[in-house]
Amino acid sequence: MSNAPAYYAEGPEALIVSLAARGDRDAFSELVRRRQPWLRTLMRRFSGDPALADDLAQRVFLKVWRRIRKLKQPEKFPGWIKRIAVNEWIDHQRKEGNRWQQAYDDELQAAPIASTAEAIDLDAALALLPDVVRTCVVLSYNERLSHPEIAALTKLPLGTVKSHIRRGSLDLRELLDGYGAQQ
Amino acid sequence: MIEQRDSRIEALFADAEHAPPDPEFTQSITREIQRRRWRVYAIRALVVVMIGILELALESPLQQSLGTVADLLSTPVIAVEGDWIEFVLGPINTAAGVVGIVLLGLHVFIRRVVH
Numbered sequence: 001m002s003n004a005p006a007y008y009a010e011g012p013e014a015l016i017v018s019l020a021a022r023g024d025r026d027a028f029s030e031l032v033r034r035r036q037p038w039l040r041t042l043m044r045r046f047s048g049d050p051a052l053a054d055d056l057a058q059r060v061f062l063k064v065w066r067r068i069r070k071l072k073q074p075e076k077f078p079g080w081i082k083r084i085a086v087n088e089w090i091d092h093q094r095k096e097g098n099r100w101q102q103a104y105d106d107e108l109q110a111a112p113i114a115s116t117a118e119a120i121d122l123d124a125a126l127a128l129l130p131d132v133v134r135t136c137v138v139l140s141y142n143e144r145l146s147h148p149e150i151a152a153l154t155k156l157p158l159g160t161v162k163s164h165i166r167r168g169s170l171d172l173r174e175l176l177d178g179y180g181a182q183q
Numbered sequence: 184m185i186e187q188r189d190s191r192i193e194a195l196f197a198d199a200e201h202a203p204p205d206p207e208f209t210q211s212i213t214r215e216i217q218r219r220r221w222r223v224y225a226i227r228a229l230v231v232v233m234i235g236i237l238e239l240a241l242e243s244p245l246q247q248s249l250g251t252v253a254d255l256l257s258t259p260v261i262a263v264e265g266d267w268i269e270f271v272l273g274p275i276n277t278a279a280g281v282v283g284i285v286l287l288g289l290h291v292f293i294r295r296v297v298h
Contacts, residue, residue, distance in 0.1 A: 025216065032209045040202035054208060061212045062219075122199045140188065141196040147186055169189045176195060 017074035020065075028068070032061055039085060045138040046089045048127035056092060060085045082143065086135070086153045093131055125175040129168050136161050137168035256282075 008016060008030040016034075019027035039060060043053035063084050071080055126134050132154075139150045147165065151158040256279035263269045263276065274280050 025213075028216075029209060029213055032212050033204070033206075036208050037202050037204050040205075040208070044202055045199075050202075053202070058208075058212060058215065062215060065212075065216055122195045140186075141192055169192055172192050173189060176192070 013077060014074040017068070017071065017077045021068045021071055021074065023069070028065055031064075035081065036061075039081070042082075042085060042138070042142060043089065044123065045126060045142050046135060047092075048123055056088055057085075060088050063088070083153060086139070089135065090154065122172075122176070125172055128175060129171060132156070133164045133168040133171075136164040137172065140165050 005026065008019075008027060011030075013031075013034070016027045016030050020031055036057065039057045040050075040053055043056045043060075044050055047053050047056065060081070064081055067084075071077065126138065129137065135154060136150055136156070139145045139153065140147070145153070147158060147161050150156075150165075151161045154161065156164075257277050259269060259273075259276050260278065260281055261276055263272060269276070275284060
């Protein structure tokens with residue numbers, strides 16, 4: 001599997017996806033090689049924990065391998081894998097008993113206010129947002145998805161998504177003010 | 184649909200550190216797929232062996248009981264004089280025929296009640 005033909009590295013993604021869907025493990029390996037920086041970054045933005053992010057990313061790739069035969073339109077692969085990734089993250093939140101969908105409570109609200117004076121980077125600031133708010137913000141800014149797309153992916157009402165992104169953006173700005181001043 | 188994003192946050196996301204490509208990560212996926220593949224093969228092999236053992240163990244009793252059941256099912260329920268009448272009534276005048284008629288009746292009854 002590690003001896004992937006050299007020309008796979010230059011092939012268009014849709015072709016590589018088609019080959020992987022036919023059970024070509026070298027093609028799948030190439031897909032993993034191409035997509036892993038993006039997926040691991042996305043999971044790091046979601047979770048704020050590099051080790052957990054890699055674990056979740058690995059689970060996503062294994063699900064992709066199991067299901068890729070059912071993907072009839074290879075050109076839809078980017079959206080398809082993104083959906084699997086977001087579902088994996090939400091499932092993880094639910095399994096861990098985390099307060100997914102709970103946007104703000106007193107405890108969570110207190111954290112950003114206490115940290116505003118510190119110079120923190122984006123990932124640290126994101127980690128201070130509630131899970132559901134962070135997920136919406138990351139999908140909006142990192143993945144550049146529209147609000148309806150985020151609502152469809154997360155199965156949250158559109159109004160809730162808009163509110164989370166608005167509120168999350170304001171909090172991020174506030175949190176990152178100190179960081180920006182020191183840049 | 185125009186959705187305004189905060190330009191400063193956008194810039195921060197654009198500049199933020201990305202996870203670097205990690206060949207070891209790709210290798211780990213490859214190994215995990217291989218490991219799962221072998222596990223599936225092992226389970227299939229185990230199932231085949233189990234079926235083989237079961238077949239060997241049950242071959243004789245199964246054959247015997249199937250023969251007994253076949254004999255029972257073809258036994259006439261009511262003794263009929265004459266070979267050709269027995270032959271014509273065979274489908275209903277045997278244990279198998281009776282079971283079939285009962286099942287058919289049950290099916291019709293359930294259809295009437297349910298629908």
